[in-house]
Structure formats: C-alpha cells, structure tokens
Amino acid sequence: MADFEPKIVGILCNWCSYAGADLAGTSRLKYPENIRIIKVPCSGRVNPLFIIKCFQQEGIDGVLVSGCHPGDCHYTTGNYYARRKFALMNKMLDFMGIEKGRVQFSWVSGGEGAKWAKVVEKVVADIKKLGPFTKFK
Amino acid sequence: MADKLISKEDLNTLIDNLAKDIDVFAPVKKGDMYLYSKISSSKDISLNGKNTKKPLKEVFFGQSEELISFKTAKKEIEIIESEEDGKKRVIIGSRPCDAAALPILDEVFGWDYKDSFYLDKRERTTIISITCNEVEESCFCTSFGNISPSSKEGSDLLLTDIGESFYVEVVTDKGDAIIEGNSNLFKKAENISQKDKRQKEAVEKVKRRVELEGLKEKLDINFEDPIWKEISQKCLGCAACTYLCPTCHCFDIQDEMKKSTGKRVRNWDSCAFGHFTQMPGHQPRTEQFQRFRQRVIHKFKYYVDKFNKTACVGCGRCIENCPVNMDITKVIEKIVSS
Amino acid sequence: MIEDLKEKAKELLTSKKVDVVIGYEAGTYKDYASPSFAKTAKDVDRFVWNKNCVNNLAIYITKAKGKVGIIAKGCDVKSIIGIIQENQINREDVVIIGIACDGVEIDGEKADKCNFCDVHTPKIYDILIGDKIESKESSQDKYKEVAEIENKSPEERWKYWKDTLSKCIRCYACRQVCPLCYCDKCFVDTTVPQWIPMSVNEDNNMMFHMIRAYHMASRCIGCGECQRACPMNIPLNILSKKMTKEVEEMFGYTPGVDIEAKPAIQDFNKKEDPDKEFIM
Ligand code: SF4
Ligand code: SF4
Ligand code: SF4
Ligand code: SF4
Ligand code: SF4
Ligand code: FES
Numbered sequence: 001m002a003d004f005e006p007k008i009v010g011i012l013c014n015w016c017s018y019a020g021a022d023l024a025g026t027s028r029l030k031y032p033e034n035i036r037i038i039k040v041p042c043s044g045r046v047n048p049l050f051i052i053k054c055f056q057q058e059g060i061d062g063v064l065v066s067g068c069h070p071g072d073c074h075y076t077t078g079n080y081y082a083r084r085k086f087a088l089m090n091k092m093l094d095f096m097g098i099e100k101g102r103v104q105f106s107w108v109s110g111g112e113g114a115k116w117a118k119v120v121e122k123v124v125a126d127i128k129k130l131g132p133f134t135k136f137k
Numbered sequence: 138m139a140d141k142l143i144s145k146e147d148l149n150t151l152i153d154n155l156a157k158d159i160d161v162f163a164p165v166k167k168g169d170m171y172l173y174s175k176i177s178s179s180k181d182i183s184l185n186g187k188n189t190k191k192p193l194k195e196v197f198f199g200q201s202e203e204l205i206s207f208k209t210a211k212k213e214i215e216i217i218e219s220e221e222d223g224k225k226r227v228i229i230g231s232r233p234c235d236a237a238a239l240p241i242l243d244e245v246f247g248w249d250y251k252d253s254f255y256l257d258k259r260e261r262t263t264i265i266s267i268t269c270n271e272v273e274e275s276c277f278c279t280s281f282g283n284i285s286p287s288s289k290e291g292s293d294l295l296l297t298d299i300g301e302s303f304y305v306e307v308v309t310d311k312g313d314a315i316i317e318g319n320s321n322l323f324k325k326a327e328n329i330s331q332k333d334k335r336q337k338e339a340v341e342k343v344k345r346r347v348e349l350e351g352l353k354e355k356l357d358i359n360f361e362d363p364i365w366k367e368i369s370q371k372c373l374g375c376a377a378c379t380y381l382c383p384t385c386h387c388f389d390i391q392d393e394m395k396k397s398t399g400k401r402v403r404n405w406d407s408c409a410f411g412h413f414t415q416m417p418g419h420q421p422r423t424e425q426f427q428r429f430r431q432r433v434i435h436k437f438k439y440y441v442d443k444f445n446k447t448a449c450v451g452c453g454r455c456i457e458n459c460p461v462n463m464d465i466t467k468v469i470e471k472i473v474s475s
Numbered sequence: 476m477i478e479d480l481k482e483k484a485k486e487l488l489t490s491k492k493v494d495v496v497i498g499y500e501a502g503t504y505k506d507y508a509s510p511s512f513a514k515t516a517k518d519v520d521r522f523v524w525n526k527n528c529v530n531n532l533a534i535y536i537t538k539a540k541g542k543v544g545i546i547a548k549g550c551d552v553k554s555i556i557g558i559i560q561e562n563q564i565n566r567e568d569v570v571i572i573g574i575a576c577d578g579v580e581i582d583g584e585k586a587d588k589c590n591f592c593d594v595h596t597p598k599i600y601d602i603l604i605g606d607k608i609e610s611k612e613s614s615q616d617k618y619k620e621v622a623e624i625e626n627k628s629p630e631e632r633w634k635y636w637k638d639t640l641s642k643c644i645r646c647y648a649c650r651q652v653c654p655l656c657y658c659d660k661c662f663v664d665t666t667v668p669q670w671i672p673m674s675v676n677e678d679n680n681m682m683f684h685m686i687r688a689y690h691m692a693s694r695c696i697g698c699g700e701c702q703r704a705c706p707m708n709i710p711l712n713i714l715s716k717k718m719t720k721e722v723e724e725m726f727g728y729t730p731g732v733d734i735e736a737k738p739a740i741q742d743f744n745k746k747e748d749p750d751k752e753f754i755m
Binding site for chain 1: 625630631633635636670681682688692714718721722742743748749753754755
C-alpha cells in the first residue's frame with residue numbers, strides 16, 4: 001500500500017487549530033497534502049454526525065477533529081463539552097468495530113504551526129497503515 | 138386442472154429441482170423469527186413455523202428498491218436503468234393471508250400507472266401457498282369472507298398437509314404449469330376427506346374475529362368524530378404496523394448521491410410517521426390521531442371506495458408487533474359501536 | 476394494591492389536581508397490558524396493575540397537555556427524572572404515582588432490566604402504592620453482553636453489528652417508544668442535510684444505530700423499551716448499556732438518579748475528563 005494516498009477531512013475550530021494550520025502554511029512548514037480542511041466556529045460545534053457524514057463520502061479515509069487547548073476556547077467552555085463528546089464518540093466507534101486511528105482528535109493552538117504539521121503527519125501515517133476506508137461505501 | 142397429491146419427499150425434490158433453474162422463496166427460520174428468503178435447497182425451508190415476521194409483499198415490493206442509477210461526468214449525466222433479471226420465481230409456503238394480500242397490491246400497482254417493477258415480478262412469480270398448520274393468537278383472517286387459513290385467493294397452488302403427503306389444489310394456469318413441468322412428482326388426488334378435515338380444523342383454530350358489518354358506513358361519516366383522538370391516544374407513530382402489513386404499500390422515492398454517482402431508490406414509507414405528508418411549508422396531518430385515522434380509513438374506506446375490497450387480510454401482524462398493544466380488531470369494534 | 480391505586484387516581488381526577496391519569500389496562504393480545512388514559516373517575520375502573528405492566532408510560536408525559544398523573548415503576552421514574560432534568564416538563568406539572576414493583580415480565584419471562592433493578596421503590600414520587608421494597612445488589616453482571624462484544628476484535632465487532640443491524644427495518648419503534656427521545660425532528664428525518672439516506676441497508680442502518688445510541692448516552696436509564704418494541708428483535712440494550720457504562724466510567728455519572736444533576740453530556744469536568752489518552 002506504499003502508494004496509497006488517503007483523503008482526510010480535518011474539522012478545525014476557527015480560532016486555534018485553523019490559525020495553527022495557517023501558521024504552518026505561512027511558515028512554509030512541509031506536511032502531507034492529504035488533508036482537506038473544514039472550518040467550524042469552535043470544536044464544540046462538531047456534531048458527531050459530521051464525522052459520520054464524512055465517511056459516507058466517496059474516498060474519505062479518515063477524519064481529524066481539532067480545537068483550542070482546554071482553557072483556551074474562544075467561547076471559554078466549548079472544547080470542554082466537545083471533549084466529552086469526543087471521548088464518547090471514540091468509544092462508540094471502537095465498539096462498533098471502526099479501527100482505532102480512523103478518527104483522531106487534537107488540540108492545536110494558533111501558535112502551534114509546527115505541532116499542526118506533526119499531527120497531520122501522524123494521522124496520515126496512521127491511516128496509510130490502515131489502508132482505504134471501505135466501510136459505509 | 139384436477140387436484141393432485143405430492144408426497145413430502147417429492148415436494149422436497151420439486152423444490153430442489155426448481156431451485157436449480159429459478160428463484161425459489163420460502164419461509165426460513167432466521168434466529169428467532171421466520172422470514173421469506175431465497176433458498177437453494179429444500180433443507181432451508183420451514184413450512185411449520187410461526188407466520189413470517191415480514192409479509193410476502195417484500196418479495197415484490199422490496200423495502201428499498203433501486204429504480205435507476207446515474208453517473209455524472211462534467212456536465213453530462215448518464216442514466217442507467219435498473220435491469221430486472223427476468224428470472225421466473227416461485228414462492229413456496231406462503232400463508233393464505235399473505236397470498237390474499239397480493240391481489241390487493243395488484244390493484245394499487247396496476248391501476249392508472251402500471252408499476253413495471255412490481256408487475257414484472259408478479260408476472261414472473263408462481264405462488265404456492267400452504268394451509269396454515271398453526272394459527273397465531275392475533276390471526277383474524279376469517280373475519281373477511283374470502284380469506285381463511287385455507288383460502289386460495291392470490292395463490293396459484295394451495296398445499297394442505299394430510300400426513301404423508303400434501304393435497305394440492307390447483308387454482309390457476311400458472312399453478313398448473315408447475316405440475317405439468319414436474320408431472321412425475323405429482324399423483325392423482327385422493328383422500329379429499331382428510332384434506333377437508335384439515336382445512337376445517339385450521340379454520341376453527343382462528344379464534345379472533347371482528348364484525349365488519351356497519352364499519353364502512355361509520356367511516357363514511359365519522360372523519361371529524363372525537364373518537365379518533367380517544368382510540369389513537371396510545372399510538373406512538375412508529376411504522377411497525379404499516380411496514381409489516383402485507384397490504385400497506387406507501388413509498389417515497391429519493392435520490393441518493395455520492396460524489397459522482399447516485400441512485401434513485403424507492404423506500405417503504407408509512408402514514409404513521411410525522412413527516413409522511415410533509416410538503417414544502419405545509420403539513421396537513423400535524424397530530425398523531427390524524428395519522429392513525431388515515432391508516433384505518435385507508436384500509437377500510439378509501440380502498441373500499443376505489444377497489445371495492447378492504448385493504449386488510451387479518452394477518453394480525455400489526456397487533457403482534459405494536460409496542461403499545463394497538464389492536465385493530467378492537468379499534469374496529471369501537472368505531473362500529475360508536 | 477390495585478384498589479389503593481384506583482382510589483388515589485380517582486381522587487386526583489375528582490379534585491381536578493390533574494387532567495389525566497396515565498395507567499395500564501388489560502391488553503388484548505397474549506398477556507399484554509396496554510397504556511390507558513383516564514380523564515374521569517369512571518375511566519379509572521379500567522386500570523390494572525400486574526406483571527404485564529411493562530410499558531414505560533413516561534413516553535406520554537411529554538405528549539400530554541395539562542397536568543398529568545402517571546403510574547410509574549422505579550425504572551419509569553428514572554426516565555421522568557431525566558425528562559425533568561432536560562426541562563421537557565416541570566416537576567409541578569406531573570403527579571407521580573410511584574409503584575413499589577418487584578419485577579415485570581415480557582412474554583411470561585422476567586424482563587432483563589428487572590434482574591439489575593436498584594429501584595424497586597421509586598426514587599421520587601408524590602404518592603406511593605404498595606409497601607416499600609428494598610433493592611438488593613444484583614449478583615448478575617449487567618454489562619456481560621457488552622463485555623462479550625468488547626472482547627472481540629474490531630473486525631469481528633464490525634461484522635457482528637453489521638449482521639445484527641442489517642435486520643433493522645427502520646420502523647423507528649425503538650425511537651418512538653423511548654421516553655428520552657423527544658426531539659421534534661430526529662436526525663434521521665431531516666432532509667437538509669440528510670444525515671442518513673432513507674434506504675435500508677447495512678451501512679445506513681449502522682449509521683442510524685450509532686448515532687441513536689450516541690444520542691442516548693448519559694440519558695438512557697435502561698428501561699429496555701427500545702429493545703422490547705423492536706419487531707426485529709435487535710438487541711438494542713447492548714448499545715445503550717455500552718454508552719451507560721462509558722458514561723459511568725469516564726464521567727462518574729448515572730442517569731435517572733438525581734433530579735438536580737446536570738446530565739453528563741451537558742456538563743464537564745475541567746481537570747478529570749479523559750484527554751491525554753486519546754487527544755493529541
Ligand atoms: S405499531 Fe402501534 S404504536 Fe406504532 S404506529 Fe402502529 S399503532 Fe401506533
Ligand atoms: S392491517 Fe394488520 S391485520 Fe390487517 S393486513 Fe395489515 S398487518 Fe395484517
Ligand atoms: S396510507 Fe398508511 S395505511 Fe394506507 S397503505 Fe399507506 S402506510 Fe398503509
Ligand atoms: S425498532 Fe428495531 S427494526 Fe425498528 S428501527 Fe428500531 S432497531 Fe430498527
Ligand atoms: S434508549 Fe431504550 S432503554 Fe434507554 S431510555 Fe430509551 S427506551 Fe429506555
Ligand atoms: S473556539 Fe476553538 S475550541 Fe472553542
């Protein structure tokens with residue numbers, strides 16, 4: 001599967017992770033091109049259905065959800081609620097038999113361009129290992 | 138078209154022979170329920186089990202049926218018609234009530250618009266029903282004059298278990314063709330008294346009954362009657378009763394798209410659902426009692442007005458599967474006596 | 476008990492404290508009992524109380540108009556607590572006629588939930604029918620089936636659920652019967668966007684059930700109604716129990732216990748919520 005290039009949807013909060021990704025870009029950091037970014041106002045806005053919907057689409061192999069670090073949410077508490085939702089989502093996906101790593105979560109701040117690049121590298125590497133997502137297709 | 142006899146062994150041979158060339162559907166035990174399924178061997182079939190959970194309609198009018206599919210490339214759309222495989226099919230072991238539901242569906246699917254998907258499958262299929270060995274507590278087929286555990290309505294052949302063999306009553310040419318094509322397996326009919334006895338016993342086993350006398354006249358005038366609110370109160374608006382009903386036939390057609398491909402699918406729908414009659418900006422049935430009323434009036438009035446028969450065969454599935462024990466026979470009783 | 480129950484119900488109606496009392500009447504199929512709505516003292520004469528009173532009548536309180544009296548077993552009261560916690564009704568608008576219950580039956584067999592019941596006497600009530608019954612710690616493992624699935628490999632789990640849920644006909648009886656499923660518009664019914672396509676197939680069924688179970692997390696009180704209602708006998712309890720177990724383990728929250736508590740999904744704990752082990 002050496003030449004498998006996964007398509008990954010990134011669902012990023014506007015205030016931190018999106019800014020972080022932007023910084024990675026303006027700093028000319030190199031990271032894999034496999035990610036397509038959807039901007040949301042806050043990680044608290046991420047409905048688990050968004051993740052499910054991604055997987056219905058042709059050729060989507062993974063999802064990365066990213067928001068501000070705990071304590072830094074632009075709306076103060078959005079990511080604390082989100083964190084509980086993600087924890088449950090994570091358990092649910094696992095229980096249904098969706099491989100670990102298909103859906104990942106991260107906290108990336110506006111200043112962490114380098115972390116963003118690392119996160120994407122890891123997610124892409126993990127999903128390359130898992131291969132194309134053929135469930136729900 | 139004289140009656141015949143077929144030994145149980147020979148029936149198995151018949152099934153196995155048929156399954157080689159054509160599609161054979163029969164009740165099959167799956168986990169804790171029976172379902173009509175395509176079988177490849179007579180070993181899979183259960184002729185003595187409980188009534189199937191899902192009705193026979195699904196073999197002709199599947200829950201989700203692809204009508205066309207399409208591909209888009211740039212600005213072009215390519216439409217691909219769904220091809221029926223054209224294979225002949227046989228149903229073995231359908232209950233008489235399920236078979237009797239088919240002529241009811243035929244009216245709907247063949248009335249002004251001829252629904253080729255349904256009609257084509259009907260045309261290709263021979264129905265071999267069986268007199269019920271067991272009846273369910275919820276069965277009330279005998280309340281309808283032409284239906285019973287041994288009625289022939291909608292069937293092409295009717296089998297009755299008389300011990301070592303099945304007594305075979307020939308109902309239509311389609312049924313006769315099966316006998317013609319396998320004449321070595323069928324014997325001359327005998328033991329007609331045993332058949333009559335078994336059929337009479339089966340009919341007597343049906344204990345539930347509902348008096349339909351006067352129902353239609355009531356339904357003609359009681360649309361606004363407060364009784365609908367009262368009797369429907371416990372209904373929760375699921376589709377257990379309508380999806381599992383052998384005569385319910387409502388559907389919704391939707392396009393389901395992926396990036397560059399899509400399909401147009403016809404799905405079962407139900408008047409019990411809150412969004413069933415939803416139109417842009419308007420919902421004529423906003424409350425559950427209106428939806429419940431639709432179900433009853435459709436079956437026992439609208440359908441009667443149009444096709445001169447009721448759209449219920451008394452299979453009892455709606456009674457058995459309702460989570461709140463809504464019992465159509467009691468509903469009818471209440472309306473008649475209101 | 477039934478005499479006492481009828482008397483209390485009649486009193487509520489004649490004194491106009493409530494507009495309707497929701498209880499049970501004899502059913503018409505097998506041994507079923509059926510929901511019954513009494514608006515007058517005379518209607519109350521239909522009421523029964525027996526082993527067949529398995530339905531959770533709390534489903535009707537969010538639909539009823541005016542003040543409601545409701546006959547409720549301990550498990551049903553848990554769902555009433557949930558409904559009040561989520562602001563779907565006011566505590567003042569419902570008179571809870573709690574019943575001391577030592578177990579109900581489905582088709583002649585003890586209901587699964589009753590094996591683990593910790594509320595033979597309801598947590599809250601306005602009137603109690605019957606003598607208080609103490610709840611003993613259950614010797615059975617409530618999460619046995621959950622653990623069986625957890626112990627499978629991801630591929631086996633996927634296959635198990637795909638096979639199991641492929642039977643679903645999406646009649647939504649499970650949703651309609653659930654007292655905590657009260658959304659005006661369910662996610663499966665929206666069309667813009669259409670989250671789950673209407674066709675019934677393995678994939679769409681899986682997606683529906685994942686989200687249904689997920690939406691029940693921190694709300695499902697384990698009344699088992701969804702599974703009982705399912706005509707296709709799908710073991711929905713396993714999904715609900717899994718979510719309940721996770722909510723208990725991760726957030727220390729048990730639904731249906733404390734009317735003042737915030738449901739886990741509407742709450743957070745800055746320090747203790749899981750984070751490090753799965754968020755980069
Ligand atoms: S199955 Fe029962 S609750 Fe569901 S719609 Fe039919 S009558 Fe109503
Ligand atoms: S209405 Fe009920 S009894 Fe009549 S045919 Fe339909 S499911 Fe059977
Ligand atoms: S309107 Fe309702 S009762 Fe009539 S066929 Fe459709 S689903 Fe069945
Ligand atoms: S009740 Fe059963 S068949 Fe109906 S939607 Fe729920 S799981 Fe599916
Ligand atoms: S999800 Fe099922 S068990 Fe849980 S509260 Fe709803 S109906 Fe009861
Ligand atoms: S604004 Fe970034 S997580 Fe809330």
